Amino acid sequence: MLVGREKxxxxxxxxxxxIESRGCGVGLVGEAGVGKSALQAAVVADARARGFTVLTARGSEAETHLPFASLHQVLRPVLARSATLPARQRDALLSGFGMSEVTSPDPFLIALAVLELVVDAARQAPVLMSLDDLHWMDEPSVDVAAFVARRVESERVMVLASVRAGSASFTDDPSMEWMTVAGLDASAASALVDEHAPDLTPALRERVLRAAQGNPLALQEFPVAMRSGRFGWTELSDELPMTTRLERAFVSRVAHLPAATRTLLMVAALDDGTDLAEMLAAASIVAGATVGLEASQPAFDEGLLISDGAVTHFRHPLVRSALWHTTPLARRQAGHAALASVLSGPHPDRATWHRASSITSADERIAAELEQAARNAFRRGALVSAVSWLRRAAALSPDQSARGARLLDAAEIAFELGRFSQVEQIRRQVAGMALRPRDQSRLAWLEGVFDDGCSGESAEVRRLSRLAEQALHTSDPDLAMQLLVGAARRVWWSDPGADVRQEIVRMAQQVPLPEDDPRLLAVCALAESNERGSFVIGQLADWPSDAHGRPEAAGLLGIAAFCTGDFARAVEFLSTPVDALRAQGRLSLLAEALAIRAWAAIYLGGFELARTADEAMRLADETGQTLWAATARIAIAAIGAIRGSHGPDAELLTAAERVAVRTPIATSSLLAGVQFARGLAELGAARYEQAYGQLRRVFDPEDPAFQRAQQVWTLSYLAEAAVHTGRQDEGRALLVAIERVAGSDPSPAARIALEYSRAVLADDTTAEVLFQQALDGGGRRLPWHRARAELAYGSWLRRHRRLVESRTMLRAARDAFDTLGARAWAERADQELRATGEKGWLPTVGPGDLLSPQEAQIAELAAQGLSNREIAQRLYLSHRTIGSHLYRIFPKLGITSRAQLRAALASGTAPPGETARSNRTAPSASPSRRPTRSRARPDQMQSDDASQPDVPVSPPVKRPGPRPKPYLPESL
Known part of the structure; x- marks a missing residue:
């Protein structure tokens, strides 16, 4: 019975x-001893009584360096189910536990496997995942727990974690609801003292209550310590932290125990395992005599150790902490050495860690062993643990250059994990060391790597070029190109000037590579997209879209195509790495590829494909890539503007702007994208004055939003705003300037922009010829660009009273915009048609209007014949979550089976009753809205069978309401 914890x-x-209607993640936060574990234990008991499957783990300070140790505890009851997992997930998970020979499994595959096991268990009974002392759990396990907690809202799963106040565990994760556990009130504290120490004198009782300050553990332990007479009141005074006072209270129980028992407790405090036989063997080595099982009994009697027969651990983490702090360094080292000796056979990596802890001076042999242990952790997918092992290896390296190399290895792994602060910490640590030339270059590459160098100044970019030159002179062309690609990325995000850009390209051309090498093309496109665009596009034409089966090369070619304005090829090239990275589970790079491809699709007018920006945003947030998350957010806002939301979501664009300006040199590419999205929204709403003001910033070299390439792609939209605001002369001046930038052989994107702008800005004597050229030019096969030209031309014809001809153009534009889901533009075309006397049109509602981006992606994959489980693997969700999404999708589309999906998506129209709606704002389903789940037919709703015909469709098809706010992703 818990006292004072009723609420x-x-x-x-x-x-x-x-839990039947909503899964959740709840975290308990409080100081040591405040009763978090007791609350968890009560909830665990209640859950078991209700028939829950309970999965538990308790963190241990000594085990924080052991990868997936806590995860193994959690999964022990359901690990046998791993045989039913897809092969790649199963192998990755077992590799993490050292039970498979698969090397370097992706951490996200391990996390997805855990999610599937938990969700699968929840099909039979609700699941409680209880994680006690999360702050002492190994980081790979914590990362997996965070991954699962973000995805249980639609499952019968509750994640319950406890964290000590001030811990850095995922307490800022919005998917978790954090409850502060405070001390007991005066009445409950008095009741607890009276229950556990009824014989206290009034004076002693008052002192205990005052010193404990409502902390339940202190209320139980202080009376024992005080009655022992071993501690004075000053040592339990209010001036000391509660943890220190509690530790001293526990130490009071140890001092009078037999010597053999004290030695056993000391070894147990150092041990990273729970095997009592292992502890006794190590204690015997330290004592120089056999320490038998009888030596453990006093520790159990005193309530310091507890055991269930298989596992032995301390009653409370503070007991371990107290023993560690009160044990002299030399004796601790002897304990670690003894444990290393005992573990050297069955657990070599654990033995290495203890051996390293047994010394304080540098030792290359042990440093090398730690480095090998780091490689073992890396192979098992425990990248976070590999970083810790490498940093410890560096600390024991006698040679400074070797120390720096190991730290840089750790930093590069931390970069893969998206750990910005950790990389920066290591980088500062290495900065003053004497490094080998190659390591100096690696260090330079790490600087600014998280923001792709968007804050790089010209001096920094030149330094990268010089380091690339050194690498070239030492016959290391691969390192040279890695540095030059990094330098070119910096140039793209924040232009340092023509001299620097030219220097990067000259250096890249000195590297002995073929002219069509993807790295060389990427450098040229990033650094001099306008000047080298024709050369790059010519070389890209000789490459197949899959880059001969080389996903990394296809990714670089896609970047080169995007930067030079060849967006059709960019989409083709980037689709190859998207598929490969998704299959490999390399989510960091997948987020980048999806974000770039989404923008290429936006510039082409392929808005359905561009909606994968939603996935890019979620993955970038998941992997800690703020730059690509911001890029995706702007893309989502731009799509919303085109689809007719009256003003792009302010939160999305504000968040992107914060990323853009967080560095000394603002990220001009991101800011240009923000202005583009805002300008689109204003154009769609026919607020032309505001649109001109937003878009004009992209063309001003003195404005932070100026971007050399993006101004070319933005020109046609600015020209449209200029015409409607009477700024034709300003628009024509900018047109001339962009013609000079684009050159005599403009890119496909530049050609479309120039043809449209020349037509709308022309005087009446030349306009008609130029409009025809725009219709027959670069955008003729692209519905979005052709429809914009038709709208402009039709409006021009109407103004010149050629009504019959104008109707043909305006009708074609309206229908094309309607099909594309560009609601605002369709309504503008319809207004022009009404001005000619034609009326009677109502907009259609297509699947893209009714489904959220994630729902649309799931529907498309299901229409292709993929099962729920196959879709879940692609999108890193559970298969039951996919089923829940389909539960929502079917009634929105007016269908009842998977077999109807393909036709419903291809029809481009909503189910009956939707087209006549009065609200013309395109609705979008919010992923945060949950279906009412029916437990009557779970097999149908959550089927893994791709041919399963039916999903229960009990809710009626409803008329769409106003568009909710765009989907905001879960974040780390």
């Missing part, structure tokens, strides 16, 4: 009661 326990039990 907290009631809240947690309420969440258990609502």
């Amino acid at each position: 907290e326990l009631g809240d947690l039990r309420d969440r258990l009661s609502r």
Whole structure:
């Protein structure tokens, strides 16, 4: 019976009661001893009584360096189910536990495997995942727990974690609801003292209550310590932190125990395992005599150790901490050495860690062993643990250059994990060391790597070029090109000037590579997209879209195509790495490829494909890539503007702007994208004055939003705003300037922009010829660009009273915009048609209007014949979550089976009753809205069978309401 915790326990039990309708993640935060574990234990007992499957783990300070140690605890009851997982997930998970020979499994595959096991268990009974002392768990396990907690809202799963106040564990994760556990009130504290120490004198009782300050553990332990007479009041005074006072209270129990027991407890405090036989063997080595099982009994009697027969651990983490702090360094080292000796056979990596902890001076042999252990952790997919092992290896390296190399290895792995602060910390640590030339270049590459060098100044870019030159002179062309690609990326995000751009390209051309090498093309396109565009596009034409089966090369070619304005090829090239990276589970690079491809699709007018920016945003947030998350957010806002939302989501664009300006040199490419999205929204709403003001910034070299390539692609939209605001002369001056930038052989994107702008800005004597050229030019096969030209031409014809001809153009434009889902533009075309006397049109509602981006992606994959589980693997969700999405999708599309999906998506129209709606704002389903789940037919709703015909469709097809706010992703 918990004293004084009725409210907290009631809240947690309420969440258990609502698990059928909503999964959740709840975290308990409080100081040591405040009762978090007791609350968890009560919830665990209640969950078991309700028939839950309970998966538990408790963190241990000594085990924080052991990869997936806590995860193995959690999964022990359901690990046998791993045989039913898809092969890649199963192999990755077992490799993490050292039970498979698969090397370097992706951490996200491991996390997805855990999610599938938990969700699969929830099909039979609700699941409670209880994670006690999360702050002492190994980081790979914590990362997996965070991954799962973000995806259980639509599952019968509750994640319950406890974290000590001030911990850096994922307490800022919005997917978790954090409850502060405070000390007991005066009444409950008095009741607890009276229950555990009824014989206290009034004076002693008052002192205990005052010193404990409502901390339940202190209320139980202080009376024992005080009655022992081993501690004075000053040592338990309020001036000391509560953890220190509690540690001293526990130490008071140890001092009077037999010597053999004290040695055993000391070894147990150092051990990273829970095997009592292992502890006794190591204690015997330290004592120089056999320490038998009888030596452990006093520790159990005193309540310091507890055991269930298989696992032995301390009653409370503070017991371990107290023993560690009170043990002299020399004796701790002896304990670690003994444990290393005991573990050297069965657990070599653990033995290495203890051996390293047994010394304080540098030792290359042990440093090399730690480095090998780091490689072992890396092969198992425990990248976070590999970083810790490498940093420890560096600390024990006698040679400074070797120390720097190991730290840089750790930093590069931390970069893969998206750990910005960790990379920066290591980089500062290495900065003053004497490094080998190659390591100096690696260090330079790490500087600014998280933002792709968007904050790089010209001096920094030149330094990268010089380091590339050094690498070239030492016959290391691969490192040279890695540095030059990094330098060119910096140039793209923030232009340092023509001299620097030219220097990068000259250096790249000195590297002995073929002219069509993807790295060389990427450097030329990033650094001099306008000047070298014709050369790059010519070389790209000789490459197949899959780059001969080389995903990395295809990715670089896609970047080269995008930067030079060859967006059709960019989409083709980037689709290859998107598929490969998705299959490999390399989510960091997948987010980047999806974001770039989404923008290429936006500039082409392929808005359905561009909606994968939503996935790019979620993955970039998941992997900690703020730059690509911002890029995706702007893309989502731009799509919303085109689809007719009256003003792009302010939160999305504000968040992107914060990323853009966080560095000394603002990221001009991101800011240009923000202005483009805002300008589109204003154009769609026919607020032309505001549109001109937003778009004009992209063309001003003195404005932070100026971007050399993006101004070319933005020109046609600015020209449209200029015409409607009477700024034709300003528009024509900019047109002339962009013609000079684009050159005599403009890129496909530049050609479309120039042809449209020349037509709308022309005087009446030349306009008609130029409009025809625009219709027959670079955008003739692209519905979005052709429709924009038709709208402009039709409006021009109407103004010149050629009504019959104008109707043909305006009708074609309206229908094309309607099909594309560009609602605002369709309505503008319809207004022009109404001005000619033609009326009677109502907009259609297509699948893209009714489904959220994620729902549309799931529907498309299901229409291709993929099962729920196959879709889940692609999107890193659980297969039951896919089923829940389909539950929502079917009634929105007016269908009842998977067999109807393909036709419904291809029809481009909504189910009956939707087209006549009065609200013309295109609706979008919010992923945050949950279906009412029916437990009556779970097999149908969550089927893994691709041919499963039916999903229960009990809710009626409803008329769409106003567009909700765009989907905001889960974040780390």
